[in-house]
Amino acid sequence: xxxxxxxxxxxxxxxxxxxxxxxxxxxxxxxxxxxxxxxxxxxxxxxxxxxxxxxxxxxxxxxxxxxxxxxxxxxxxxxxxxxxxxxxxxxxxxxxxxxxxxxxxxxxxxxxxxxxxxxxxxxxxxxxxxxxxxxxxxxxxxxxxxxxxxxxxxxxxxxxxxxxxxxxxxxxxxxxxxxxxxxxxxxxxxxxxxxxxxxxxxxxxxxxxxxxxxxxxxxxxxxxxxxxxxxxxxxxxxxxxxxxxxxxxxxxxxxxxxxxxxxxxxxxxxxxxxxxxxxxxxxxxxxxxxx
Amino acid sequence: xxxxxxxxxxxxxxxxxxxxxxxxxxxxxxxxxxxxxxxxxxxxxxxxxxxxxxxxxxxxxxxxxxxxxxxxxxxxxxxxxxxxxxxxxxxxxxxxxxxxxxxxxxxxxxxxxxxxxxxxxxxxxxxxxxxxxxxxxxxxxxxxxxxxxxxxxxxxxxxxxxxxxxxxxxxxxxxxxxxxxxxxxxxxxxxxxxxxxxxxxxxxxxxxxxxxxxxxxxxxxxxxxxxxxxxxxxxxxxxxxxxxxxxxxxxxxxxxxxxxxxxxxxxxxxxxxxxxxxxxxxxxxxxxxxxxxxxxxxxxxxxxxxxxxxxxxxxxxxxxxxxxxxxxxxxxxxxxxxxxxxxxxxxxxxxxxxxxxxxxxxxxxxxxxxxxxxxxxxxxxxxxxxxxxxxxxxxxxxxxxxxxxxxxxxxxxxxxxxxxxxxxxxxxxxxxxxxxxxxxxxxxxxxxxxxxxxxxxxxxxxxxxxxxxxxxxxxxxxxxxxxxxxxxxxxxxxxxxxxxxxxxxxxxxxxxxxxxxxxxxxxxxxxxxxxxxxxxxxxxxxxxxxxxxxxxxxxxxxxxxxxxxxxxxxxxxxxxxxxxxxxxxxxxxxxxxxxxxxxxxxxxxxxxxxxxxxxxxxxxxxxxxxxxxxxxxxxxxxxxxxxxxxxxxxxxxxxxxxxxxxx
Numbered sequence: 020x021x022x023x024x025x026x027x028x029x030x031x032x033x034x035x036x037x038x039x040x041x042x043x044x045x046x047x048x049x050x051x052x053x054x055x056x057x058x059x060x061x062x063x064x065x066x067x068x069x070x071x072x073x074x075x076x077x078x079x080x081x082x083x084x085x086x087x088x089x090x091x092x093x094x095x096x097x098x099x100x101x102x103x104x105x106x107x108x109x110x111x112x113x114x115x116x117x118x119x120x121x122x123x124x125x126x127x128x129x130x131x132x133x134x135x136x137x138x139x140x141x142x143x144x145x146x147x148x149x150x151x152x153x154x155x156x157x158x159x160x161x162x163x164x165x166x167x168x169x170x171x172x173x174x175x176x177x178x179x180x181x182x183x184x185x186x187x188x189x190x191x192x193x194x195x196x197x198x199x200x201x202x203x204x205x206x207x208x209x210x211x212x213x214x215x216x217x218x219x220x221x222x223x224x225x226x227x228x229x230x231x232x233x234x235x236x237x238x239x240x241x242x243x244x245x246x247x248x249x250x251x252x253x254x255x256x257x258x259x260x261x262x263x264x265x266x267x268x269x270x271x272x273x274x275x276x277x278x279x280x281x282x283x284x285x286x287x288x289x290x291x292x293x294x295x296x297x298x299x300x301x302x303x304x305x306x307x308x309x310x
Numbered sequence: 311x312x313x314x315x316x317x318x319x320x321x322x323x324x325x326x327x328x329x330x331x332x333x334x335x336x337x338x339x340x341x342x343x344x345x346x347x348x349x350x351x352x353x354x355x356x357x358x359x360x361x362x363x364x365x366x367x368x369x370x371x372x373x374x375x376x377x378x379x380x381x382x383x384x385x386x387x388x389x390x391x392x393x394x395x396x397x398x399x400x401x402x403x404x405x406x407x408x409x410x411x412x413x414x415x416x417x418x419x420x421x422x423x424x425x426x427x428x429x430x431x432x433x434x435x436x437x438x439x440x441x442x443x444x445x446x447x448x449x450x451x452x453x454x455x456x457x458x459x460x461x462x463x464x465x466x467x468x469x470x471x472x473x474x475x476x477x478x479x480x481x482x483x484x485x486x487x488x489x490x491x492x493x494x495x496x497x498x499x500x501x502x503x504x505x506x507x508x509x510x511x512x513x514x515x516x517x518x519x520x521x522x523x524x525x526x527x528x529x530x531x532x533x534x535x536x537x538x539x540x541x542x543x544x545x546x547x548x549x550x551x552x553x554x555x556x557x558x559x560x561x562x563x564x565x566x567x568x569x570x571x572x573x574x575x576x577x578x579x580x581x582x583x584x585x586x587x588x589x590x591x592x593x594x595x596x597x598x599x600x601x602x603x604x605x606x607x608x609x610x611x612x613x614x615x616x617x618x619x620x621x622x623x624x625x626x627x628x629x630x631x632x633x634x635x636x637x638x639x640x641x642x643x644x645x646x647x648x649x650x651x652x653x654x655x656x657x658x659x660x661x662x663x664x665x666x667x668x669x670x671x672x673x674x675x676x677x678x679x680x681x682x683x684x685x686x687x688x689x690x691x692x693x694x695x696x697x698x699x700x701x702x703x704x705x706x707x708x709x710x711x712x713x714x715x716x717x718x719x720x721x722x723x724x725x726x727x728x729x730x731x732x733x734x735x736x737x738x739x740x741x742x743x744x745x746x747x748x749x750x751x752x753x754x755x756x757x758x759x760x761x762x763x764x765x766x767x768x769x770x771x772x773x774x775x776x777x778x779x780x781x782x783x784x785x786x787x788x789x790x791x792x793x794x795x796x797x798x799x800x801x802x803x804x805x806x807x808x809x810x811x812x813x814x815x816x817x818x819x820x821x822x823x824x825x826x827x828x829x830x831x832x833x834x835x836x837x838x839x840x841x842x843x844x845x846x847x848x849x850x851x852x853x854x855x856x857x858x859x860x861x862x863x864x865x866x867x868x869x870x871x872x873x874x875x876x877x878x879x880x881x882x883x884x885x886x887x888x889x890x891x892x893x894x895x896x897x898x899x900x901x902x903x904x905x906x907x908x909x910x911x912x913x914x915x916x917x918x919x920x921x922x923x924x925x926x927x928x929x930x931x932x933x934x935x936x937x938x939x940x941x942x943x944x945x946x947x948x949x950x951x952x953x954x955x956x957x958x959x960x961x962x963x964x965x966x967x968x969x970x971x972x973x
Contacts, residue, residue, distance in 0.1 A: 020735035020812075028747055031820065035751070035827045044831045044856070046767070047849060061764055068754050075721055075750040082728035083743060087735065088665070095934050096927040097730030101670035105726075106719070113718040117757065121711030124761025125704050131766070132700035148617070149527065168615045168622045180617070212617040214519040214526060215630055217695070217770065221836035221849055224767045230630050230697045231518055232613020248847050252770045252838045254512050256519060256527040257417045260841035298848055 164188020
């Protein structure tokens with residue numbers, strides 16, 4: 020019985036490790052500046068976790084393989100209540116590894132969250148509502164028009180409550196697709212009209228809750244062009260699983276032309292871009308550094 | 311181990327403790343205590359019983375029922391995820407509104423998510439290990455006749471049962487054609503009849519979604535109200551239970567049962583009770599505030615300026631994040647409330663069937679307390695991306711990783727306990743070994759999730775789902791199975807079938823690996839949790855084979871649980887008669903005069919304890935185990951007065967309190 024259990028534990032360990040290393044499933048390719056650092060830290064952590072996992076399971080397997088009772092009633096186990104020296108050594112080693120990993124694990128976070136977006140970052144306001152993403156662009160004047168929740172009229176497509184009387188609102192565009200430039204810092208300001216949502220683009224390596232009553236800022240810089248699925252990652256109700264949009268990462272020049280378009284042409288151009296950009300990283304923009 | 315032969319101090323070391331214990335008014339052989347005699351009628355004996363043993367069994371049965379309900383829900387969820395849009399005629403029959411035409415609606419799926427989580431966390435993981443085994447065995451293991459407050463104990467069970475009834479009612483008030491459209495449901499509870507089934511906010515019930523009622527969509531009406539009410543009721547029950555556990559353990563230990571001679575199970579129930587005492591009031595308060603937001607027009611969790619259907623709500627000034635702080639201040643200790651008793655049972659059972667003392671008893675006690683203490687300072691790791699101050703996240707993150715250290719100590723010591731053992735591979739032992747394997751598999755990924763940076767991608771996805779299901783779900787349930795197989799003979803006086811026990815173990819152990827390891831991979835690819843369907847996203851397509859694998863594993867695992875259920879019920883009536891100490895174990899539950907123990911546990915003579923709990927393989931002892939009640943040579947006179955030292959177990963000249971090897 021002991022040997023069978025030992026073998027099973029090892030087989031399950033091998034199977035588990037295989038799922039991680041077979042190369043078929045892994046993180047999607049990254050498209051942001053912090054992507055490589057994220058992926059490196061993820062890999063280091065998974066390696067440490069994998070070694071610890073395998074070591075513990077192999078040890079457990081050896082113990083049950085070797086130390087099974089033979090059914091002889093005179094046999095005795097080793098009489099021991101422990102070993103303080105061993106206890107101190109492995110506690111110290113574990114503490115060292117875990118805390119080091121923990122400190123390393125703050126780097127990408129600190130870089131994204133403890134710094135403001137650089138001056139001149141491209142700004143987009145994100146307004147989430149049940150099962151729809153709205154993206155509000157400031158237009159050619161780079162100034163967001165006034166919004167007011169009492170002006171929201173979904174039927175008239177004024178999802179964010181834009182005040183048409185405000186001069187700086189005249190050139191603002193609101194669409195349901197997020198377009199941002201590559202190679203330039205981007206700052207999103209996240210707001211929700213109703214419940215908590217979460218903006219998630221796997222390739223971006225970023226999740227951020229969108230909390231009603233708050234205007235949460237997030238910033239990043241993209242390194243690759245392409246079109247990517249944008250999902251809601253915080254349960255927001257019945258059709259949570261369908262609250263989908265796209266992130267289109269455009270060359271800076273294309274982006275500048277896009278946001279300079281008048282309101283009437285903006286949506287049409289976005290639709291066209293969605294067709295132009297098939298899903299994923301646009302071929303030919305994969306830089307050497309990312310390989 | 312190199313210190314295996316460390317000489318043991320002479321037994322004089324324990325003498326002062328015995329003297330001290332004599333001063334304890336509860337200790338020693340004294341007349342049966344007055345607060346209750348054995349009841350005679352059926353109702354007082356088995357229904358409204360104040361006997362901790364009956365209450366323990368009631369808790370256990372409640373948890374087994376709840377576990378099967380929760381498991382059934384999880385299988386339904388897997389069916390929907392794997393074969394979206396497929397018709398299940400049976401579903402239409404059971405849930406005509408949740409699955410019209412036999413196809414599950416997304417809100418029905420989400421209500422399954424919510425109810426599965428709530429039932430499992432509260433009514434299984436919190437109920438069986440603590441309310442069930444703790445209730446039954448804590449008083450016996452410390453040598454007490456009952457809990458300190460038997461009536462309170464009865465109340466805590468019945469309040470828990472009310473909580474479960476209210477929770478199950480939450481499934482049926484909305485969308486039910488029978489009671490869904492009554493005035494009571496519509497007006498008082500916040501409305502129903504929307505065609506869904508149960509609340510859909512997840513077991514974490516984040517507001518504003520959970521605070522706004524019907525305008526936030528289906529599943530936010532009467533069902534959600536009952537769901538919060540149920541949790542609040544459960545909080546009260548847990549508080550009553552926790553008070554009782556702590557008082558009993560501190561005041562009612564028998565003569566010689568010093569703290570450091572308690573079985574590790576008692577330490578785990580004690581630590582868990584402290585956590586429950588401090589954590590549940592916070593959830594209770596949060597639940598009351600949420601109910602007020604829903605029904606009294608307050609705005610604790612609802613901020614100003616919310617817009618639904620173009621109308622701005624009147625609420626102002628609330629904070630959705632406040633709920634998350636309160637919820638997780640409870641919620642993280644809750645994880646340890648679920649797992650600590652499993653750790654205790656595993657240590658206890660590993661030692662018994664390894665025929666070897668627990669490796670590093672003291673370290674195990676301190677590690678348990680360290681986990682409990684640190685568990686109160688890490689709740690923020692559930693909220694890294696919630697919009698709270700990102701600097702706070704860093705503090706929470708580092709504290710979170712440090713909790714891995716006492717967890718690792720426990721793992722090392724379990725392996726140390728097995729090293730050099732003579733393992734008897736009984737069903738309880740198989741599950742205890744399974745617990746260690748699963749605890750490692752599930753716990754170790756906390757190193758990934760605890761890092762703020764890595765959380766940026768894996769938060770709220772299948773990676774975290776895999777992590778907590780393995781560690782607080784499956785490992786904890788393995789601890790429960792180990793406990794059931796181990797203590798069943800004492801609880802029911804019969805053995806469970808060993809053959810069926812093994813038949814239950816193997817597919818379950820393989821099955822849970824098959825379910826939860828692939829879920830990590832899904833998380834790495836980016837699969838978000840709480841999705842009613844994965845059909846909308848291209849990036850999830852490559853995961854289809856794993857989704858199928860998980861579902862197959864889930865069905866196999868679920869089916870295997872019926873082997874357990876059959877074994878459990880069959881053995882109560884037909885199992886082989888158990889002797890008083892079938893496992894040749896050492897602690898006080900195995901020295902009761904009858905099996906199951908009499909109403910006052912020890913037949914009017916409380917035992918006296920002479921040594922630590924895990925004296926296996928003591929050199930020169932006649933057997934490979936020494937009961938805690940076996941006196942040392944010099945103490946036999948004392949033992950004669952105590953009347954419970956089992957004849958023939960006296961050991962000449964060996965062993966004192968059993969932990970001296972550590973000093």
